[in-house]
Amino acid sequence: MKSRYLYNPFTQIAGLKSFIMGIFGLLITTYLAFNTGTHFYGLLNIDFAKDSDYWVYLMENLSNWLFLSIFLYISGLILSKSKIRAIDTFGTTLLSRIPLILAPLIRTIPLFQSFVIGSWEMYLIMGLYLGSLIWAIILLFNAFKISCNLRNERLIVSFIISILLSEVCTKLVLKLLT
Amino acid sequence: MNKRLPLKCPSCENQLQVEQLHCEKCGTIVTGLYSLPIISQLPIEHQSFILDFVKASGSLKIMAQNMKLSYPTVRNILDEIINRINNLDNNEK
Amino acid sequence: MKSISLILVACIIFSLNSCSQDFKKLTDSEIDKNKVKIAQDFASNFLTKLKNGEEYQFQDKAIDAIKNQFTGETQKLVYQQLKTQFGDFQSLEYSETWIQSNSKYINIFRFKGEFEKSTKKIEIRVVLNESGKIAGFWIKPWSDMLK
Numbered sequence: 001m002k003s004r005y006l007y008n009p010f011t012q013i014a015g016l017k018s019f020i021m022g023i024f025g026l027l028i029t030t031y032l033a034f035n036t037g038t039h040f041y042g043l044l045n046i047d048f049a050k051d052s053d054y055w056v057y058l059m060e061n062l063s064n065w066l067f068l069s070i071f072l073y074i075s076g077l078i079l080s081k082s083k084i085r086a087i088d089t090f091g092t093t094l095l096s097r098i099p100l101i102l103a104p105l106i107r108t109i110p111l112f113q114s115f116v117i118g119s120w121e122m123y124l125i126m127g128l129y130l131g132s133l134i135w136a137i138i139l140l141f142n143a144f145k146i147s148c149n150l151r152n153e154r155l156i157v158s159f160i161i162s163i164l165l166s167e168v169c170t171k172l173v174l175k176l177l178t
Numbered sequence: 179m180n181k182r183l184p185l186k187c188p189s190c191e192n193q194l195q196v197e198q199l200h201c202e203k204c205g206t207i208v209t210g211l212y213s214l215p216i217i218s219q220l221p222i223e224h225q226s227f228i229l230d231f232v233k234a235s236g237s238l239k240i241m242a243q244n245m246k247l248s249y250p251t252v253r254n255i256l257d258e259i260i261n262r263i264n265n266l267d268n269n270e271k
Numbered sequence: 272m273k274s275i276s277l278i279l280v281a282c283i284i285f286s287l288n289s290c291s292q293d294f295k296k297l298t299d300s301e302i303d304k305n306k307v308k309i310a311q312d313f314a315s316n317f318l319t320k321l322k323n324g325e326e327y328q329f330q331d332k333a334i335d336a337i338k339n340q341f342t343g344e345t346q347k348l349v350y351q352q353l354k355t356q357f358g359d360f361q362s363l364e365y366s367e368t369w370i371q372s373n374s375k376y377i378n379i380f381r382f383k384g385e386f387e388k389s390t391k392k393i394e395i396r397v398v399l400n401e402s403g404k405i406a407g408f409w410i411k412p413w414s415d416m417l418k
Contacts, residue, residue, distance in 0.1 A: 014248035037415050051383065051392035051413035082257045088250045114367060114415045116294045122416060149254045178390050 007135070008142040013095065014088045022094025026061055029101045033057040036107035040064055041174060042167040043136070046103060046129055050113075056178050060170075061097075067169045068140075069093040071162035076148030079158055084148050092143030099135040102128055185219055193219065216266050224259050231256070293372035294379070294417055302368050303378070310380035310397040311365055313405055318360040318384075318395070321350035333405035341408075353410060358387025363395055369417060376401030383413060 005012070013021070033040065034057045037050025043064055073089040106112055106128055115121035144150070144159055187194055199208040217225060227241075234240040242252045313332060320327040326343040333341075341349075353360070363384040371377050378399045383392040391412065398407030 010248060011251045012246065012248055014250050018248075048415035049391070049413045050415055052390060056390060082253060085250070088248075114296060114417060116417045146248070146254065147250050149250065149257060 007138050008146075009095070009139075010092050010143050010146045014092050014147060015085070016087060016091065018095040019087060019091030022065075022091060022097065025098040025101065026065065026094060029097070029104065030054075030058050030061050032101065032104035032108065033061070036104045036113065038104040038107055040100065042170045043068065043140075043163060044133070044167060045171075048107070048125075052178070059177055060174060063170045063173050064166070065090075065094050065097060067166035067173075068162065071165050072144050072148065072159075075158035075162050076144075076150065079154045080148045080150055082149040088147035089144070092147045093140060096136055096139035096143045099132040099139065102132040182222065183214075183218060185214070213270065216263055216270070219266055220259065220262060224262065227255060227259060294369045295372050297368045297370060306378055306399055306403060307365055307368065307380060309403060310378075310399055310405075311363070311382065314382055314384075314395050314397050314408075315363055317408075318350075318363075321346055322360050329405070331404075334400060337405050337408065353386070357389040357393055361385040361387060374401075377406070379407075379417075384410070 010018070032038070034052075034054045037048060037052075039047040039049060039052075039057070040060050041047060069090040072093060073084070073086055076084045076089060103125060106125060112121055112125055115125075141155075141159060144162075145155055150158065185194060186192065194214070196212040196214060197209060199212075201207075217228065220228075230244065231241055234244065238249060238252050238256065242249045245252060309332075317327045326346055327341075329338045329341070361384075363382040366381045366383050369379040369381070371379075380397045380399070382395040382397070384395045386393055394409070394411050394413040396407070396409040396411075397405060400406040
């Protein structure tokens with residue numbers, strides 16, 4: 001039961017509770033991202049450059065979450081037969097991003113602040129990021145499944161399309177704002 | 179000892195029907211062929227859920243608190259029960 | 272045919288090996304502060320001159336290759352492109368120093384530059400050779416990954 005929390009805590013945690021926990025996680029991730037220069041350009045994109053003010057990192061994390069939540073929620077409204085709540089989709093989506101804290105966290109170690117392309121430090125960080133990304137995507141999938149009560153093809157297809165659309169929108173908005 | 183009402187035939191898995199009802203007080207026996215009420219045809223967990231739901235005055239929020247599950251999880255269970263009831267209802271018609 | 276393709280593959284592997292160079296970031300105690308000042312003064316003066324529409328005179332501060340590459344016309348063009356993309360140069364601050372592992376005399380100085388239009392810091396990279404002369408100069412978006 002306890003290990004299930006790692007990939008699907010949403011049978012127990014959703015709604016306002018997940019939103020509050022998720023906001024807490026987002027603020028910590030943003031703080032670490034700012035201090036270490038870790039940019040999240042969308043769910044699937046990471047960059048390492050300590051080159052911006054705090055608000056840029058906050059915009060990145062907020063827009064990642066908001067666009068993803070909006071597209072997932074719209075998918076749920078269209079495809080689900082249940083009466084879904086926005087707070088469930090937005091809250092669980094936010095909570096599912098918590099594993100992404102790992103990449104900026106490891107970069108607080110001075111060894112991983114700046115490094116050469118192709119070095120073992122780079123591969124370690126990218127490996128850690130990939131692991132945390134897979135974990136976050138599993139959480140996001142379960143969050144969407146439970147908050148919108150979707151199954152089978154509807155679930156999978158709308159999940160993939162929502163991610164792709166949110167990636168595009170996030171990049172567009174960040175390019176305009178930053 | 180609490181006995182569970184069997185719903186499916188142990189030989190062929192078909193839905194069972196009631197053929198005989200018995201009055202404990204006067205000994206009267208009623209014989210016929212009656213379908214089980216829809217609620218009785220649901221799995222026992224769903225029947226418990228429905229009873230708890232009514233006791234919670236139809237509040238999913240209270241149900242979620244009592245069952246220690248999240249609101250959408252409880253809502254999804256309810257939607258599944260509604261689906262099953264609709265299917266059973268359609269089959270009967 | 273088989274032997275030719277083997278030779279080609281060997282050439283590619285050798286060239287890849289020769290391209291990959293190990294770099295090492297220097298700690299504060301290892302850094303030559305004088306060289307940092309030389310690099311910083313050069314970068315700052317160079318960009319300020321260009322911003323004011325003047326031509327920077329390298330004199331004996333740079334190697335011939337740099338002097339030949341950055342003619343007056345090239346300097347104007349370079350700054351025009353910079354201005355279009357990032358806006359006017361504002362200031363720069365020192366960030367870090369790297370050396371190539373196979374040559375501790377080649378120093379790579381990385382500065383974070385502020386430009387008018389850009390919300391992000393831009394890298395201004397100055398390379399000094401063993402004689403302390405400018406041997407390289409780049410301006411590009413900042414990355415924590417050294418390329």
